[in-house]
Amino acid sequence: MRSATPWSDVFSFLLEATGETLYMVGVSTVIATVLGVPVGVWLQLTAQGGLRPNAAVHRILGFVTDLGRSMPFIVLLVALTSVTRLIVGGSIGSTAVIVPLAVGAIPFVGRLVQNILSEVHVTVVEAAITTGASTLRIVRGVLIRESLPALINAIGVTVIALIGYSAMAGVIGGGGLGDLAIREGYQRFNDRILWSTVAWLAVLTTVIQFGFTRAARASDRRRHASV
């Protein structure tokens, strides 16, 4: 039996893989947020009782959103190969993984956002309408601002879901922590790499979750103080 990988090598493996994971997940989260929040807003605006109710648009958009969410990520990863090549000029590597990650996360974010926005009380929205505010102002100043803490938490949930998805990035050579655990750890019977990666993923996830929880709380102006 060969001797275990020296710790210094394990660390450099982890460092490189962490960089890849954060790159893939970070960029795709930004894209998914920028595109997914408008999808969620649009879904909520066109919903029954929304600011711009439109059953047809709502149903079509909802159908497309749910179709996107029903797609297993591993399928999306290979199915989008040609689209990926068109956008990033190649179909392998970390950058190539960003496309399917973002595409998979947009409908996910969209539904989360819609659910959160629908929680804003109808009396609050109507009160804003009676002040003569435009729809855009109500979306920004009321719907989004009132649910900002929940939205920040939703982005946190998305980041962690994407870290999970990105484990499959190895299929198209994207690297990252999941790939390290599978390829170097599991397939090569390297327990030290496997378990240190698993432990490090747990730490990373906890830290990210903690950060988002703190940010959400910081954005929340509700205080249950005594009068």
Added chain:
Amino acid sequence: MITVENLTKSFQGVSALNGVTLDVEAGTVLGVVGPSGAGKSTLARCVALLERPDSGAIRVDGTDITSLDGSALRAARRQIGVVPQGDSLLRQRTAAGNIALPLESAGVPGPQRRTRVGELLDLVGLTDKAASYPDQLSGGQRQRIAVARALAANPSVLLADEPTSALDPETTGSVLTVLDRARAELGVTVLIVTHDMGVVRKICDDVAVLEQGRVVEHGKVLDLVNNPISRTSSALLPAVDLNPINESSYDRVADVVLVGFAAVGALLPEAAHRFGVELNIVGGGLTRLGETPVARFRLGLNGERSDSALEWIGEAGGAVQRSLKGPQGVAA
């Protein structure tokens, strides 16, 4: 100032408003009352421009505002300040930030906005709560902030939809005081939709009773209380308890309504003195409509000139509503 003409509205074939016509004079307070399901909320939502009526018109200063769209609709909404039913403040904004909302919609620049918000905080007596968030305020304070917000853009009409329904009696008083100040200090015309006759008793000049989507009674509160068959009088005046045993010992028994300080204070002793009759209050009581004391008493009279005494009370400004014993219709 604001008139509602023949308003109708139905939801899936069920009619909520059945030709409602109302008129609120500038600078007065109208209370729209009625049982639940009478159409009060629908009326309020139509006037707040949250619901479009099927037919009829709502005129502010003569202009019909029911068929507007886009920016004209938003401008019309700023003409009508709305205190919505229930908690309606943004929980992520301070009290001052909530009051500023209509001013932001109207594009009022920052410095002027802050001045105006300061004035309104002062009007509702919550200057020290400017930086507080709604969750740090009591229900009554939140509702006063909602009133301040409704007044921010200088609307000509203030609409309050059940402004006191979630509040205890003491807090209700503070919110009504603020509404009354708005009328007195800003000259705004106020329309209050409420199921609480106490609101009408405290601050309304006029009252409209809504039943099954129709106005069944509309007029000045002080006029309607003098009308024995009006719903307003039976709801607002103290009850006269039936007490036949007590009443049997009198020659005449009659109900009388007295309005105003002079009438309530002096009319009955004066009548007793003038006609040499024994005059006792056997039922009823005293209340207050706004600042005006109003009484409904059941009187028991003994003496030869009892009828003359009742007649005189009628002539002197009291309304003798019915004679329960003795000749009917002695009223003035």
